[in-house]
Amino acid sequence: MANVLWLQGGACSGNTMSFLNAEEPTVVELITDFGLNILWHPTTGLQIGDQVQDLLKDIISGKVQMDILVYEGSIIQGPDNTGTMNFFADRPMMDWVKDLSKVAGYVVAIGDCATWGGINAVAPNPSESTGLQFLKKNKGGFLGADYVSKGGLPVINIPGCPAHPDWITQILVAISVGRIGDVLIDDYHRPKTFFTNFVQDGCTNVTNFAQKVDGGFGRRGGCLFYEVGCRGPMTRASCNNILWNRQSSKTRSNHPCLGCTEPGFPHHDLKKGSVFNTMKYLGTFPKEVPEGRTKLAYYMEAGFQKVMPTNKPITETSK
Amino acid sequence: MSITELNISPVGRVEGDLDVKVYIDNGKVTRAHTQAAMFRGFEKIMEGKDPQSGLIVTPRICGICGGSHLYCASSALDTAWGTKLTPNALLLRAIGQASETLQSIPRWFYAIFATDLANKKYADKPLYKEVVKRWSAYVGETFQVGLTASGLPVQIYALFGGQWPHSSYMVPGGVMCAPTLKDITRAHAILTQFKNDWLEPVWLGCSIERYMEIKTWDDMLDWVDENESQKNSDLGLLIRAGIEFGLDKFGQGVGKFLATGTYLHKDMYNNPTIEGRNAALISSSGFFDGENYHEFDHMKISEHVKHSWYKDQEDGLHPWDEPLPTPTKSQTLHDSNFDEKYSWSKAPRYDGHAAEAGPLARVIMNANPANKDHQIQDPLFGDIMKKLGPSVFTRVLARVHEAPRIYKFIEQWLSEIDLDGEFYIKPVEKDGKGFGATEAARGALAHWIEIKDGVIKNYQVMAPTTWNVGPQDGDDNPGPIETALLGTSIEDPSDPVEVGIVARSFDSCLVCTVHAHDAESGVELSRFKL
Ligand code: SF4
Ligand code: SF4
Numbered sequence: 001m002a003n004v005l006w007l008q009g010g011a012c013s014g015n016t017m018s019f020l021n022a023e024e025p026t027v028v029e030l031i032t033d034f035g036l037n038i039l040w041h042p043t044t045g046l047q048i049g050d051q052v053q054d055l056l057k058d059i060i061s062g063k064v065q066m067d068i069l070v071y072e073g074s075i076i077q078g079p080d081n082t083g084t085m086n087f088f089a090d091r092p093m094m095d096w097v098k099d100l101s102k103v104a105g106y107v108v109a110i111g112d113c114a115t116w117g118g119i120n121a122v123a124p125n126p127s128e129s130t131g132l133q134f135l136k137k138n139k140g141g142f143l144g145a146d147y148v149s150k151g152g153l154p155v156i157n158i159p160g161c162p163a164h165p166d167w168i169t170q171i172l173v174a175i176s177v178g179r180i181g182d183v184l185i186d187d188y189h190r191p192k193t194f195f196t197n198f199v200q201d202g203c204t205n206v207t208n209f210a211q212k213v214d215g216g217f218g219r220r221g222g223c224l225f226y227e228v229g230c231r232g233p234m235t236r237a238s239c240n241n242i243l244w245n246r247q248s249s250k251t252r253s254n255h256p257c258l259g260c261t262e263p264g265f266p267h268h269d270l271k272k273g274s275v276f277n278t279m280k281y282l283g284t285f286p287k288e289v290p291e292g293r294t295k296l297a298y299y300m301e302a303g304f305q306k307v308m309p310t311n312k313p314i315t316e317t318s319k
Numbered sequence: 320m321s322i323t324e325l326n327i328s329p330v331g332r333v334e335g336d337l338d339v340k341v342y343i344d345n346g347k348v349t350r351a352h353t354q355a356a357m358f359r360g361f362e363k364i365m366e367g368k369d370p371q372s373g374l375i376v377t378p379r380i381c382g383i384c385g386g387s388h389l390y391c392a393s394s395a396l397d398t399a400w401g402t403k404l405t406p407n408a409l410l411l412r413a414i415g416q417a418s419e420t421l422q423s424i425p426r427w428f429y430a431i432f433a434t435d436l437a438n439k440k441y442a443d444k445p446l447y448k449e450v451v452k453r454w455s456a457y458v459g460e461t462f463q464v465g466l467t468a469s470g471l472p473v474q475i476y477a478l479f480g481g482q483w484p485h486s487s488y489m490v491p492g493g494v495m496c497a498p499t500l501k502d503i504t505r506a507h508a509i510l511t512q513f514k515n516d517w518l519e520p521v522w523l524g525c526s527i528e529r530y531m532e533i534k535t536w537d538d539m540l541d542w543v544d545e546n547e548s549q550k551n552s553d554l555g556l557l558i559r560a561g562i563e564f565g566l567d568k569f570g571q572g573v574g575k576f577l578a579t580g581t582y583l584h585k586d587m588y589n590n591p592t593i594e595g596r597n598a599a600l601i602s603s604s605g606f607f608d609g610e611n612y613h614e615f616d617h618m619k620i621s622e623h624v625k626h627s628w629y630k631d632q633e634d635g636l637h638p639w640d641e642p643l644p645t646p647t648k649s650q651t652l653h654d655s656n657f658d659e660k661y662s663w664s665k666a667p668r669y670d671g672h673a674a675e676a677g678p679l680a681r682v683i684m685n686a687n688p689a690n691k692d693h694q695i696q697d698p699l700f701g702d703i704m705k706k707l708g709p710s711v712f713t714r715v716l717a718r719v720h721e722a723p724r725i726y727k728f729i730e731q732w733l734s735e736i737d738l739d740g741e742f743y744i745k746p747v748e749k750d751g752k753g754f755g756a757t758e759a760a761r762g763a764l765a766h767w768i769e770i771k772d773g774v775i776k777n778y779q780v781m782a783p784t785t786w787n788v789g790p791q792d793g794d795d796n797p798g799p800i801e802t803a804l805l806g807t808s809i810e811d812p813s814d815p816v817e818v819g820i821v822a823r824s825f826d827s828c829l830v831c832t833v834h835a836h837d838a839e840s841g842v843e844l845s846r847f848k849l
Binding site: 009010011012013014015016017018020021022023026027028031032043074076078079084085086087088090091118119120122123124125126127129161162216217218219220239243244245246247248249250251252253254255256258260266269270271272273274275276316317318319 | 338356357358359360361363364365368369370371372374375376379380381382383385408426430431457458463466467469470473474476477478479480481482483484485486487488490492493494495496497498499500505509644646648649650651652653663738739741742743744745773774
């Protein structure tokens with residue numbers, strides 16, 4: 001049994017929508033079978049408006065226990081650090097978050113906006129957005145590098161744009177059934193259980209990656225790394241192990257991974273030539289190489305394999 | 320009786336943090352203001368960036384209509400670059416757009432709207448008990464089925480786009496995917512599951528085909544009484560309870576409607592142009608002024624900022640001519656001066672008029688007698704508008720009416736995909752201006768782009784919510800929701816549930832509480848749950 005408060009700041013509600021797609025368990029089961037008590041949620045919550053204001057005040061004063069604060073969306077600090085570009089219940093949202101974070105059992109940041117600022121924080125960052133405990137790769141964010149919740153953990157970051165519903169529900173369940181001790185987090189505060197492997201692990205194109213066979217839009221097969229900017233080899237996420245909407249993943253549907261679980265998303269700040277295009281070094285070599293490889297080693301291997309006559313594309317047929 | 324001032328905050332965040340203020344005189348709303356309370360500045364972020372940035376950035380404007388933003392963003396680039404689109408590309412984009420809208424119907428109905436009808440305001444109505452049993456949040460019998468089924472249509476989206484929400488699979492020149500036979504077969508199976516789990520047994524109580532025979536309001540009433548199964552379906556209950564609870568008596572609005580239309584025909588938009596768009600639409604575009612239909616022309620759209628927190632901008636500019644937004648200082652609902660600026664939303668106007676966007680606008684266009692053979696021809700809401708006129712009830716009925724038709728479309732489009740055909744033709748990038756539009760689940764959505772020196776110079780987005788919750792314009796004429804609230808009877812000033820119902824009938828994904836303040840003393844009178 002855990003009391004959950006869910007708030008949205010600079011958000012698009014995408015993480016809420018993703019959460020509503022949850023299958024194992026469904027949101028209904030989470031509440032009826034897994035003992036999650038949602039104190040309030042902006043889309044589905046039962047207690048609302050003024051009752052929410054009273055509730056927030058009761059949580060802050062300690063009258064109501066809040067085991068988990070789920071936060072979706074960036075912390076909007078603009079203009080000039082006043083937070084008035086995001087009023088919530090008659091007060092800047094950032095002021096509520098400051099107070100609530102002091103009494104939270106655990107704070108769970110969901111989605112890139114809450115974790116590292118996300119798209120909202122792309123330069124020129126008109127809303128002065130930041131994540132709860134990171135801004136891009138830099139630790140600190142809104143709550144500061146030293147923040148720990150009452151439960152003894154820093155903000156648990158579940159990145160992704162949006163976060164996968166299973167990543168969200170499983171962490172909520174882990175806390176509510178007392179297994180939070182089994183959740184290990186990495187340097188970016190991501191639960192290792194979801195963010196140790198790379199998106200590439202489980203991608204149906206890996207044979208073509210190894211064979212250096214190029215893919216492209218609108219045709220089957222081939223790896224999306226060489227031309228259309230797939231970030232699967234340098235993005236830690238379980239998208240090809242725990243499929244999306246029970247069905248697929250970006251790379252399985254021939255969509256290059258955008259690297260949305262990494263703090264640099266959107267990478268290269270969307271500069272000219274960086275969208276759905278592999279940025280090249282010397283016009284041929286991918287500027288970014290798979291994580292854990294040196295550039296030189298990778299280029300030598302790639303150059304060698306590209307000219308190997310035995311390499312044949314292995315592609316799925318449409319029929 | 321004195322005027323009572325109600326500050327409704329928070330009203331919820333899904334539509335961009337909507338707050339509402341109403342003044343009540345003798346039990347009726349005499350003045351209303353809508354306030355959008357959050358600013359992120361997406362258009363500003365795209366300035367100077369890669370022309371394709373909109374494909375990644377704009378879906379993140381709204382996690383509910385993300386696929387619709389993608390549809391617009393890719394279309395805007397198609398028209399700017401002069402791409403070629405194959406039939407397969409147009410079909411797959413339409414399938415994505417339709418799946419997102421289909422998902423939204425049960426999700427919106429159960430999670431957002433129907434729980435209002437379980438409000439104690441209706442406790443004395445004969446159907447109240449049944450409504451509570453079915454539609455109470457989380458525990459209602461069909462709430463659970465409907466909310467769970469709402470995850471199915473987006474599984475189809477995921478087969479082609481990898482995931483929902485937030486895919487970018489539609490690109491200028493077509494789509495990224497090249498589905499296989501197994502993807503198509505699985506999509507058919509998921510669609511069938513949606514029909515068998517919810518659409519036919521729970522929602523309609525009859526076959527899709529039987530429901531689609533309904534052509535007039537009288538047919539609709541006859542359909543309800545035809546048998547127990549239809550009468551006891553959730554749609555049957557919505558019609559009976561909706562009328563019993565008087566939902567047809569309030570929330571009229573401006574009575575003018577705008578639809579930008581959607582679903583470009585697979586064989587009619589292979590060379591995308593702004594001029595050729597209207598004729599290629601399957602769900603037609605148009606402006607309905609309450610009596611006559613007018614052909615849609617995006618050049619007749621303008622935006623006003625007199626009452627919006629932006630500066631350095633004239634009123635009434637077309638989006639291509641608008642500067643990127645420069646924010647000014649904002650206030651809370653409580654502190655706002657409504658003669659001045661009071662919302663982050665701009666006020667869009669069509670040919671000078673405030674217009675309602677949404678499913679109701681869409682089905683009104685479907686009843687346009689001038690629609691061509693390849694366009695939807697469905698007279699039902701022409702008749703309903705004549706007999707009932709706009710109201711909360713009409714709006715809700717319009718929203719749910721689309722589910723069977725969208726279902727049939729997805730089924731048909733899936734079967735038309737040619738596995739030997741092409742899905743993508745690489746376009747040549749160039750500078751220029753583009754326009755793309757669609758119908759998001761909740762209405763008219765449009766993007767305007769200007770590309771210069773190979774980067775984005777200007778990007779303007781106009782969402783359905785902007786049309787509906789926009790504030791007053793340069794002449795101080797109110798926006799659609801502001802107008803729809805006028806005249807609404809607040810039966811019990813300590814429980815003005817009607818205000819929330821009106822806002823939600825525009826597909827406002829929100830829950831709210833109202834503060835009542837005495838106009839003179841400013842002292843809070845009471846607090847209540849909507
Ligand atoms: S498509 Fe992307 S994730 Fe898949 S093998 Fe290639 S680089 Fe890796
Ligand atoms: S495949 Fe990549 S971009 Fe897509 S959700 Fe996973 S991490 Fe994000």
